[in-house]
Amino acid sequence: MAKVLILMGSDSDFDTMKKAAKILREMDIPFELDVCSAHRTPDRAKKYAEEAEARGIEVIIAxxxxxxxxxxxxxxxxxxxxIGVPVASGALNGFDSLLSTVQMPPxxxxxxxxxxxxxxAGWLACQILSLKYPDVKEKVKQKRKEMYNKVxxxxxKIKRELD
Incomplete structure (x- = not known):
């Protein structure tokens, strides 16, 4: 059963959102991914939101x-x-998306x-889930250690090139 729901406002967002899906796959976290517009399919978007928890979803990336x-x-x-992901598009190259996503009422x-x-967004979903799932927490810690070691x-390598 999916724990994370990834929703995109348009299929043009897919190239960007594949990166979140990749992280979730690497971490063995089941997810769903779909296109659902707040403007063009508001009833469908509302249904996704209202039914997500009952379907076992624990985090939503939009x-x-x-x-x-x-x-x-x-x-x-x-x-x-x-978790909101503003997507670069339009004349403002995503700045408008950023402001629309981050400026929420209390x-x-x-x-x-x-x-x-x-x-x-994928990593943040993993960290949220790690509060409940010890196996996810261990995988996140392991990935962080791998990142550390790569640095x-x-x-x-840089030091050797100077010699």
Missing amino acids: AAGMAAHLAGFIAAHTTLPV GIPVATVAINGAEN LEKSE
């Missing part, structure tokens, strides 16, 4: 560009944690990552 209302719309219809929070920050390897 991505959209331009007006980028999907994450806020979803957050307004569920108490599950919602009581309806959306945890917002950087423009096109789907990879960090050390790069540091040593």
